Amino acid sequence: MAQYVLSLDQGTTSSRAMLFDHDGKIAGMAQHEFAQHFPKTGWVEHDPMDILTTQLSAAVEVLARAHVRPRDVVALGIANQRETTIVWERESGKPVYNAIVWQDRRTADFCAKLHDEGHEETFRNKTGLLIDPYFSSTKISWILDNVDGARALAEQGKLAFGTVDSWLIWNLTSGKRHITDRTNASRTLLYNIVEDRWDADLLKLLRVPESMMPEVVWSSEKVGRVTTTLGLGDVEIAGIAGDQQSALFGQLCVNPGDAKNTYGTGCFLLQNIGDTFTLSKERLITTLTCTTNKKLQYALEGSVFVGGAVVQWLRDKMEFFEKSPDVEKIAASVDSSNNVVLVPAFTGLGAPHWDPYAGGMIIGLQRSTEIGHIARAALESIAFQVTDVLHAMQADTSVGLTTMRADGGAAANDMLMQFQSDLLGIPVERPAILETTAQGAAYLAGLATGFWNDVEEIAKTRPEGQLFIPRMDPAIARKRYLKWQDAVNRSKGWNKETA
Numbered sequence: 001m002a003q004y005v006l007s008l009d010q011g012t013t014s015s016r017a018m019l020f021d022h023d024g025k026i027a028g029m030a031q032h033e034f035a036q037h038f039p040k041t042g043w044v045e046h047d048p049m050d051i052l053t054t055q056l057s058a059a060v061e062v063l064a065r066a067h068v069r070p071r072d073v074v075a076l077g078i079a080n081q082r083e084t085t086i087v088w089e090r091e092s093g094k095p096v097y098n099a100i101v102w103q104d105r106r107t108a109d110f111c112a113k114l115h116d117e118g119h120e121e122t123f124r125n126k127t128g129l130l131i132d133p134y135f136s137s138t139k140i141s142w143i144l145d146n147v148d149g150a151r152a153l154a155e156q157g158k159l160a161f162g163t164v165d166s167w168l169i170w171n172l173t174s175g176k177r178h179i180t181d182r183t184n185a186s187r188t189l190l191y192n193i194v195e196d197r198w199d200a201d202l203l204k205l206l207r208v209p210e211s212m213m214p215e216v217v218w219s220s221e222k223v224g225r226v227t228t229t230l231g232l233g234d235v236e237i238a239g240i241a242g243d244q245q246s247a248l249f250g251q252l253c254v255n256p257g258d259a260k261n262t263y264g265t266g267c268f269l270l271q272n273i274g275d276t277f278t279l280s281k282e283r284l285i286t287t288l289t290c291t292t293n294k295k296l297q298y299a300l301e302g303s304v305f306v307g308g309a310v311v312q313w314l315r316d317k318m319e320f321f322e323k324s325p326d327v328e329k330i331a332a333s334v335d336s337s338n339n340v341v342l343v344p345a346f347t348g349l350g351a352p353h354w355d356p357y358a359g360g361m362i363i364g365l366q367r368s369t370e371i372g373h374i375a376r377a378a379l380e381s382i383a384f385q386v387t388d389v390l391h392a393m394q395a396d397t398s399v400g401l402t403t404m405r406a407d408g409g410a411a412a413n414d415m416l417m418q419f420q421s422d423l424l425g426i427p428v429e430r431p432a433i434l435e436t437t438a439q440g441a442a443y444l445a446g447l448a449t450g451f452w453n454d455v456e457e458i459a460k461t462r463p464e465g466q467l468f469i470p471r472m473d474p475a476i477a478r479k480r481y482l483k484w485q486d487a488v489n490r491s492k493g494w495n496k497e498t499a
């Protein structure tokens with residue numbers, strides 16, 4: 001009987017489950033979207049039970065659809081949206097509050113205060129991150145300070161904190177394992193990525209009891225078996241990674257200098273920088289990558305908060321079209337954006353701007369402006385933001401990238417890939433399998449269980465991708481980019497005070 005690795009990709013907007021065979025091919029996939037909650041301006045929440053039920057049902061469904069028995073699944077890998085914060089009662093397993101999503105800005109003022117008190121350097125030197133509402137720590141503080149009775153329970157050791165990987169594994173193992181892997185831990189603003197431990201000083205500063213924190217494991221190791229009786233058998237959990245580091249591994253960017261950009265809800269450019277902790281001079285962050293040798297390895301990351309989500313916004317809020325891929329047809333109905341620039345700072349701006357108060361903006365509207373121009377400007381905004389972070393990364397590492405590897409849902413869009421290549425002036429390589437996030441977690445789990453022997457064996461299974469070569473006159477590309485920079489600067493600080 002053929003054997004498979006099951007991979008769960010718990011993303012911001014949907015939970016997916018995929019089966020990978022020994023040739024690295026996808027043998028089955030199931031996906032469930034779930035509700036996004038926006039209770040106040042700048043707030044973004046998920047119901048932790050939605051995360052759990054959509055993920056479990058996708059997992060069970062993919063086995064049934066592909067006619068694969070649980071005993072033919074050799075290992076389970078998990079990749080997850082990062083930073084999203086869940087706090088639950090150890091005794092009952094009940095969340096005390098909704099999941100506060102990575103995009104949530106409610107702690108902007110608290111972050112500004114920490115910044116003004118001069119803590120930036122301390123956090124940066126220990127965690128590689130900047131003080132920003134994006135990361136988990138201030139979200140935990142918010143829950144402890146705002147949910148009735150939460151702080152007292154936390155101080156009695158009765159509450160557990162976890163990112164989405166922890167939450168899923170806690171439930172998959174019936175509360176036996178409260179763990180996270182290093183890539184997820186490195187997104188909390190509480191993990192010391194130089195000394196490889198939860199940082200007692202930072203925990204104290206943010207008044208987060210250490211008893212809430214999960215045990216930290218490696219991304220590729222056997223950590224326990226599934227004990228739910230849901231039809232997943234007792235498969236071994238052997239791969240865990242934050243989705244962006246998982247995609248980096250899925251693209252086999254295992255050597256210093258290797259880089260990829262994922263075009264999902266957000267866009268995340270990561271470059272492997274090897275085993276030496278190095279800080280960016282360009283306001284990028286330093287984060288841990290997945291390794292299979294139980295040694296630390298670092299990456300520089302440029303995090304863009306709204307990527308494919310701008311297309312979702314055009315679809316769901318503007319109701320311009322029904323399905324995300326339709327954006328391409330509408331954008332192609334005009335031959336330029338006609339000087340319209342859209343800055344999708346819907347949840348502030350991430351790297352390299354780091355402005356939680358930036359406001360979304362469409363500028364350059366005229367009486368002749370059509371939906372097509374706005375759709376085109378939206379697609380272009382994704383590529384402009386990636387250009388911002390790629391330029392920062394090049395300035396930082398002085399390694400000129402010769403090609404950029406792309407993946408994620410929005411990388412299916414040819415117009416976006418072509419414009420990206422035009423702007424960067426280098427080829428953009430899109431792999432045959434865009435699901436590199438799930439693929440990475442599958443590789444991690446398969447390597448830990450001997451399904452695959454090493455990365456070299458995996459590399460032989462990967463089919464050739466597609467190359468997008470620059471076609472635009474570089475002078476025009478430069479002019480377009482300057483216009484974008486002008487627009488971004490105008491969007492900054494807009495929400496500092498609301499009218």
Ligand SMILES: Nc1ncnc2c1ncn2[C@@H]1O[C@H](COP(=O)(O)OP(=O)(O)O)[C@@H](O)[C@H]1O
Nearest residue numbers: 011013264265308309311312324325409410413
């Ligand atoms: N053909 C397309 N063109 C542009 N954007 C797309 C296209 N297909 C999907 N998207 C966008 O990509 C995102 C989904 O990508 P995915 O990698 O599944 O995201 P995530 O893992 O963050 O949930 C959505 O925001 C969607 O709007």
Ligand SMILES: O=P(O)(O)OC[C@H](O)CO
Nearest residue numbers: 011012081082264265266
């Ligand atoms: O859900 P995604 O794929 O957009 O990824 C979200 C990131 O992990 C946030 O840091």
